Amino acid sequence: MPTAPEDAITNGRTFAIISHPDAGKTTLTEKLLLYGGAIREAGAVKARRAQQHARSDWMEIERQRGISVTSTVLQFRYQGYRINLLDTPGHQDFSEDTYRTLLAADSVVMVLDAAKGVEEQTIKLYQVARRRQVPVFTFVNKLDRESRDPWDILEEIERILGISTFAMNWPVGMGMGFQGLFDRASREFEAFNRQNRTFDRMSLNDAPLDSHDRMQLQEDLELLEGAGEAFSQAAVTEGVLTPVYFGSAIANFGVETFLNGFLTMAPPPRPRESSAGWVAPEAPYFSGFVFKIQANMNPAHRDRVAFVRVCSGKFERNMPVAHVQSGRTIRLAQPQQFMAQDRAIIDEAFPGDVIGIHDTGLLHIGDTLSEKPDLRFVGFPRFSPEHFAEVELKYTLKHKQYQRGLDELVQEGLVQRYRPEDLGPQVFLGVVGPLQFEVLEYRLKQEYGVEVTLRPLGYRMARWVVEGPAEFELGRFDRVRTVIDDEGQRVLLLEDERSLERLLERHPSLRVAESSPLR
Ligand code: GDP
Numbered sequence: 001m002p003t004a005p006e007d008a009i010t011n012g013r014t015f016a017i018i019s020h021p022d023a024g025k026t027t028l029t030e031k032l033l034l035y036g037g038a039i040r041e042a043g044a045v046k047a048r049r050a051q052q053h054a055r056s057d058w059m060e061i062e063r064q065r066g067i068s069v070t071s072t073v074l075q076f077r078y079q080g081y082r083i084n085l086l087d088t089p090g091h092q093d094f095s096e097d098t099y100r101t102l103l104a105a106d107s108v109v110m111v112l113d114a115a116k117g118v119e120e121q122t123i124k125l126y127q128v129a130r131r132r133q134v135p136v137f138t139f140v141n142k143l144d145r146e147s148r149d150p151w152d153i154l155e156e157i158e159r160i161l162g163i164s165t166f167a168m169n170w171p172v173g174m175g176m177g178f179q180g181l182f183d184r185a186s187r188e189f190e191a192f193n194r195q196n197r198t199f200d201r202m203s204l205n206d207a208p209l210d211s212h213d214r215m216q217l218q219e220d221l222e223l224l225e226g227a228g229e230a231f232s233q234a235a236v237t238e239g240v241l242t243p244v245y246f247g248s249a250i251a252n253f254g255v256e257t258f259l260n261g262f263l264t265m266a267p268p269p270r271p272r273e274s275s276a277g278w279v280a281p282e283a284p285y286f287s288g289f290v291f292k293i294q295a296n297m298n299p300a301h302r303d304r305v306a307f308v309r310v311c312s313g314k315f316e317r318n319m320p321v322a323h324v325q326s327g328r329t330i331r332l333a334q335p336q337q338f339m340a341q342d343r344a345i346i347d348e349a350f351p352g353d354v355i356g357i358h359d360t361g362l363l364h365i366g367d368t369l370s371e372k373p374d375l376r377f378v379g380f381p382r383f384s385p386e387h388f389a390e391v392e393l394k395y396t397l398k399h400k401q402y403q404r405g406l407d408e409l410v411q412e413g414l415v416q417r418y419r420p421e422d423l424g425p426q427v428f429l430g431v432v433g434p435l436q437f438e439v440l441e442y443r444l445k446q447e448y449g450v451e452v453t454l455r456p457l458g459y460r461m462a463r464w465v466v467e468g469p470a471e472f473e474l475g476r477f478d479r480v481r482t483v484i485d486d487e488g489q490r491v492l493l494l495e496d497e498r499s500l501e502r503l504l505e506r507h508p509s510l511r512v513a514e515s516s517p518l519r
Helices: 006-010 025-035 044-054 058-067 096-102 120-131 150-161 211-227 233-237 255-265 396-412 435-448 497-506
Strands: 012-019 073-078 081-086 107-113 136-141 164-167 169-172 180-183 188-193 198-203 241-246 272-274 277-279 287-295 304-312 320-323 328-331 336-338 343-345 354-359 368-370 381-383 387-393 416-420 427-431 452-457 461-467 481-485 490-494 511-513 515-517
Touching (some): 012 120, 025 081, 025 136, 136 150, 150 164, 169 241, 435 452
Parallel strands (some): 136 241
Antiparallel strands (some): 272 277, 287 304, 304 354, 336 354, 381 515, 461 511
């Protein structure tokens, strides 16, 4: 059984970028790909995204995605590193997939808009990353615009996200007065040339700063040294300290400093927890897990692509591997790898890499593929949905198809399903992003020939009951529903945090979880 060569492991970096829409994730991705030579011109990623966003019809998005499935992972090389950048769906296709993608990353880059700081979607995604204790790197973007005070931004990251910060570089001025960035590691100044949107590196002494800016910078640096957190690689690795870079993605300013620093500090592929203990990337057998399934929306091609993150060993095309969940051995004949604009059949892959596999319905999210048949990766949660609906079949004669369709799509991880506690006939569904409901309706119709009605429910979160009373006492204004999920666990559907707090106050023995294991 093949082991991965040592440098294939040490040089691998697999990460995801998280951000609130419009903070600049796409622009930064594009600049990173330019450094890696993976695209030839700026605007390539952007143009494709813009096309997607211009259409409100999700089918168009899916149709586009059928072609641009490549955007799930972008592999490129830079300075000897083999980089896998996992794309987290955002905007209107924000879904449980967005969270699941983070399960395949070894580190996370958080992009903030310097004028807006820490925003809602960033918080949600950060919390998923934190649960896995992966290193988080921060890029504070749009320094070329009027932005908030850098101290404010650091304070906000620490207060809202509860992670310590270490500024790797420091801005002088902002917006129209933006002069450049001081790189604390090299102690050099990157002067911003506003006209050409370029920058020059120079010693601080040579920097074209007036006496006010120079004094301000000295003062800030002293404060950073004195009051700031000490840098610790161990703290970064544990995910309790985030290195913070300031810059402007669109002006390609501070991006190179960020990329170089990030690649040095970010971890190579990390060991993964399995039923047989931790699996190190150096283990002498191939193993990996499915973290995302992308159905082909074209009814003429009902195949799907399962995205597999390689965890250990060396993957070779055509090698027989055990699909642990079904107990079957399969051959992966046409594994694909993804570049910025193309996908290609590949012959081998190493830990940290993501490969796409054509699948006809065998593979599910969280499944293990391995040369070692008695190994199963663990730790794939179902995340709390944020939208709920009651589903009903329109024409009851199609009950059988409806049942099968719903069973299969729930298993695939498209939606979560709940039943009333008294096991009445109602069926409730939950999703992270509303687009998932549209995809469900469409696929039930196209693939199973059934039409359903989805009646929205007013709940906004689910909590799994770890321990609690047999019956809940509810106040007059409480809108809480207890349901049972597909695994037989009790789940509370709630309107907001406040209603959860009230419930916890009233039932001191109640303990709940924000997510639940997939299987
Ligand atoms: P995403 O939604 O996070 O992927 O954000 P985009 O990369 O699409 O950027 C959102 C908007 O901000 C676009 O209009 C970009 O051109 C703009 N933008 C991105 N980076 C910068 C920057 O550094 N400075 C300025 N002024 N605008 C930027």
